[in-house]
Amino acid sequence: MTDPVTNPHWDVVVIGAGPAGLAAATLLAEQKTSVLLVDEQPEPGGQIYRGIERLQAGSAKAHILGEDYVYGADLVRRFRSSAASYRPETSLWHVTPKLELFVSRGGVAETLQASQLILATGAMERAVPVAGWTLPGVVTAGALQILLKSSGLVADQPVILAGSGPLFYLLATQCLAAGVPIAALLDTAKARHMFGAIGALPRALTGAGPGYLSKGVKLMRALRQSGVPTYRGVEDLQILGENRVSEVQFRSGKRKHRLKAGIVALHEGVVPMVNATRMLGCEHTWDDRQHAFHPVTDTWGATSHAGIRVAGDAAGIVGARGAEHQGGLAAVGALHDLGRIDSARRDRLASAEMRALEAHMTARPLLDRLYPPRAEIKTPGDDIVVCRCENVTAGAVRQLATQGLGPNQMKAALRCGMGPCQGRLCGDTVAQIIADTRGTAPRPSDYYNIRAPLKPVSIGEISTLGERR
Amino acid sequence: MFTRLTQDSAASDQTIEFTVNDRKVVARMGDTVAAALLAAGEMQFRISPSADKPRGPYCMMGVCFECLVTIDGRAGRQACLTAVKSGMQVIIPEGGRND
Amino acid sequence: MATSCDLLVIGGGLIGTAMAWGAARTGAKVTVIDGEDDAYRASVGNFGLLWTQGKGINSPAYAAWTRAAVNQWPEFAQALADISGVDIGFQQNGGLHFMLSEAEAEKRMAQLAPLAAAKDDFAIEFIAAAELRRSMPDLGPEVYGATFCRRDGAVNPLTLLQALRVALARSGVSILAGTSVKQIQLSGGSFTVVAGDHKILADKLLLAAGLGSRELGHQVGLDLAVFPQRGQLMITARTTRLLDLPASSVRQMPEGTILLGSTQENVGFNKSIGVPQLANIAQRAVRIFPRIADLDLVRSWACLRVMTPDGFPIYQQSEQYPGAFAATAHSGVTLAGIHALTVAPALLSGTLPPALDAFAAGRFGDWQGHAGGSEH
Structure with missing residues (x-):
């Protein structure tokens, strides 16, 4: 085992090289702060701007992914030209409230000490527990996009896209542009949510809202005009197959349908990555509009724990551009906490970021109300596997919830949340089943206790971190 | 299964060779092991020990741990977070091919 | 909502559930109060060993008690499998302790x-x-x-707890989960316990709440030296x-x-x-x-x-409030069988087995807390 690198001290460590992390690290470096950006990917950009540095102007990929993707190139360039330190392919597997960080890079353990920590760990796609979602060939819509962004790979056999929400429609049009054979689009959005969303429309027409809305209208129009068979109000989705997906079955209105499928891509919105803030014991809250937990943060991204900030989607879904400005605000907040700037300078540095953030957030409430996850996803039927790692069904969880058990007792009794994904894919579902059984909204305590490791680390690596050498 | 965009950037045209269960496979520089396996027609990456059923990549971003494969003798590697390298030896359950 | 029972067990860990099931098997009406989801729960953080190696070298009473417990395990495992149908992974083919040098071996031997x-x-x-x-x-x-x-041997500690919970449910024991005890009162020779929205009247009471027993013990005249x-x-x-x-x-x-x-x-x-x-x-x-x-x-x-200060269990009936018992040990797996098959029936009869005299709460005198224990 290679000896670990021990305890270099940083003013600020930023976790995650998406828009929030890049913006935060760049701003901090420009303000002469010692800042380290840690990211598990080989290249900066996060999920949204993945592979952006290898993108060639005018290439097919640039055309397919569109201008909102290409935008990220500048953000990455600015970061690269800043004095910020950068550790790619490095994962954070443990962090203490005293901001000792334990990271792993290429099989070598390293410990870091930070005065301030900015978690910009982003979002993940909401779990879509439906019958057959564990079959090979069933992926998230985001997975298809990742294959396109980082490897220029597109499916060449019938793809069924099932879901709803802005990212879903964007990916559908990207698939069309890439020539992916879309067999059918199963739109799970409900027309009746239009009425509930009307109240959020006036605000969505301010700031950058009209830009988002007109893009959305264009996407929907492109999809309509594409001639792809589209089914609306889709419910009771089941994915069928023996050792891999072969068909889907669903209801649209009163009619049942059954279609052949080579690949099924699911998407029902994105949710914050909360494992790090959960492990740190930061205060969390359930967001009724976004149907997910997020850490409680203030304007500066500050959590309930001193020195720990969260920026971007990890603090509640704000989108790429909102995340970038939150990254800036978290950086400014950290500078202030470090004593590098006074309150007046902080507020000056922040005012443009705040205005821009506000402008990018105007359409968010409308989108949240238009595309809430449907009930069959939030609290699936008894037969549906909710914990993929340990193969635990919603029914098993529901039975123990009825007996008054909480998520951590369920973990011990059912092994749900005990597998390698550490409950990332079942934590929210288990919380919603418990809450539904109780007849209330999910409470912060309905989520698993999260302990190390946040990311894989070998016993050999850990063995290098002892007192005895 | 999956195919390359014909006019993708020149940088990723650089090919490398690795093996899947002793079968030689060509990948592109910059591919993750998961992307390279999918491009090679593999879809079943592992057998879930709890369900005893085949599983394949789901999220492609390190969250789901469904793409665990054996890489250079080490079991349980996340194929979607590991960059493919020349000469890498990847093992997935036999019978996992779908072409 | 007021209910009554012969035995109320406070604590849904390995000690509480084993005792409750042992009592229920004799026909007693039993209720178990389990704590909140995030309670300390030593029962879900152990190796699941059935272990005698090295136990009770300086305490013949503890060595004897552990051995008796290990001897009762096969019967207990069979009975538990029969009622619960849960595989607890019981094995009793021996256990090892590895040593990495001659010096280490000499010291241990x-x-x-x-x-x-x-x-x-x-x-x-x-x-x-x-x-x-x-x-x-x-x-x-x-x-x-x-x-x-x-x-020596082992079980899966998580499925053991799950098997006990199933056994309780199938024996008609009600488990009040996610509930903390607010108050214990003595009235006319029996106990009234208020927990959450529940009010339970019990002839006998067993504190098996682990670290929580110290606080609860004071309410029934038991001073339990646990840390x-x-x-x-x-x-x-x-x-x-x-x-x-x-x-x-x-x-x-x-x-x-x-x-x-x-x-x-x-x-x-x-x-x-x-x-x-x-x-x-x-x-x-x-x-x-x-x-x-x-x-x-x-x-x-x-x-x-x-x-506990000497590392051995505590089994004690309150002198001030007869009928109130406490049981605590850090070997809830090894002792599960003897708790269910021997201690629980004795407890219902109102007298603990004489073998447990050595484990009285009073042996620590006026214990004021553990010096090494500090809040972090």
């Missing part, structure tokens, strides 16, 4: 000399590394040998077979994961993990089985053992 000399069923044997390697080819070069006791001792564990990814027998610091579960442990730390009510301690556990594990170095950590865990 000297400590265990009285047990090694006994030549009875529970005798400790020394097995040299060469012999161990025949069945465990992956053993590291540093391994000098192991002590072995053929009566938390942190133990940290790691669980690795599944791997091919390394060893079949449970060992004191390395245990491969039937599904292939490996449990690595443990520490004994007096750090108060602090359930967080510490990397330096995990690293020490990892170092030793890798020296025993070098192949473990390549395995990923799947979970780390810290639990609080319910410790």
